[in-house]
Amino acid sequence: MFQQGEDLIECINKAMAFLSAIASRFPPSNNQLRTSSNPRNQATIQASQPRVVKCYKCQGEWHMARQCTQSKRPRNAAWFKEKLMLAEAQEASQILDEKQLAFLADPGGDNKPPMLEKHLYDSWKSIMELYMMNRPHGRMILASVKKGLLVWLTITVDGATRPKEYTELTAAETIQADCDIKAINIIFQGIPLEIYALVSQHRIAKDIWEKIQLLMQGTSLTKQE
Numbered sequence: 001m002f003q004q005g006e007d008l009i010e011c012i013n014k015a016m017a018f019l020s021a022i023a024s025r026f027p028p029s030n031n032q033l034r035t036s037s038n039p040r041n042q043a044t045i046q047a048s049q050p051r052v053v054k055c056y057k058c059q060g061e062w063h064m065a066r067q068c069t070q071s072k073r074p075r076n077a078a079w080f081k082e083k084l085m086l087a088e089a090q091e092a093s094q095i096l097d098e099k100q101l102a103f104l105a106d107p108g109g110d111n112k113p114p115m116l117e118k119h120l121y122d123s124w125k126s127i128m129e130l131y132m133m134n135r136p137h138g139r140m141i142l143a144s145v146k147k148g149l150l151v152w153l154t155i156t157v158d159g160a161t162r163p164k165e166y167t168e169l170t171a172a173e174t175i176q177a178d179c180d181i182k183a184i185n186i187i188f189q190g191i192p193l194e195i196y197a198l199v200s201q202h203r204i205a206k207d208i209w210e211k212i213q214l215l216m217q218g219t220s221l222t223k224q225e
Contacts, residue, residue, distance in 0.1 A: 080130030087134065113190035121216040128190055135186070137179050144183040148206040150176040180205060187212070 086100055114127045132142045144150075150173060152163045169177060183205035188196060191212065199211045 140179040144180045144205045
């Protein structure tokens with residue numbers, strides 16, 4: 001097969017080609033099949049494959065969000081309204097396309113509630129309500145703001161009647177009690193420090209919401225130019 005004086009590299013290439021031709025004539029053994037199906041070996045193969053980088057802004061691949069050239073959509077009233085409509089459509093078992101599902105899954109930047117701007121109170125109020133509706137159990141959160149705290153039912157123990165403790169609430173009552181707290185947190189995250197200082201003594205979302213509205217009345221803060 002090899003001749004004297006032949007180049008060493010060429011000899012090695014011929015030997016590799018010969019071995020490959022021989023190996024291709026025989027099927028893999030049971031031991032080889034077991035080795036290839038071993039989860040550890042599969043994990044090694046998968047780890048060696050390149051990782052696909054995905055942009056959370058446009059859902060595109062092979063670039064990060066900070067490298068994305070697609071313009072960022074503002075989180076205004078129209079943004080929250082479209083989110084709400086798609087969420088309601090999904091709850092009604094309507095089929096959404098890939099673009100709608102990506103928009104529904106997009107948290108929208110830092111996913112914080114809109115910050116109150118003193119000259120745009122009416123817009124802020126509308127967007128905040130839509131933001132609350134887009135949260136898990138959003139209707140219950142908005143109900144805490146509009147109607148007030150959950151009225152905890154009473155329970156009679158050893159002949160004495162007292163309000164239920166948190167651990168004694170039903171599953172639905174526990175969710176509502178948690179939504180009361182979430183409503184307060186959402187409002188506090190959406191107001192500047194000077195407004196927070198005026199309402200932070202309140203511990204009920206409805207009272208805080210109404211206090212902010214009262215502070216905005218009679219001033220230029222509610223006027224939309």
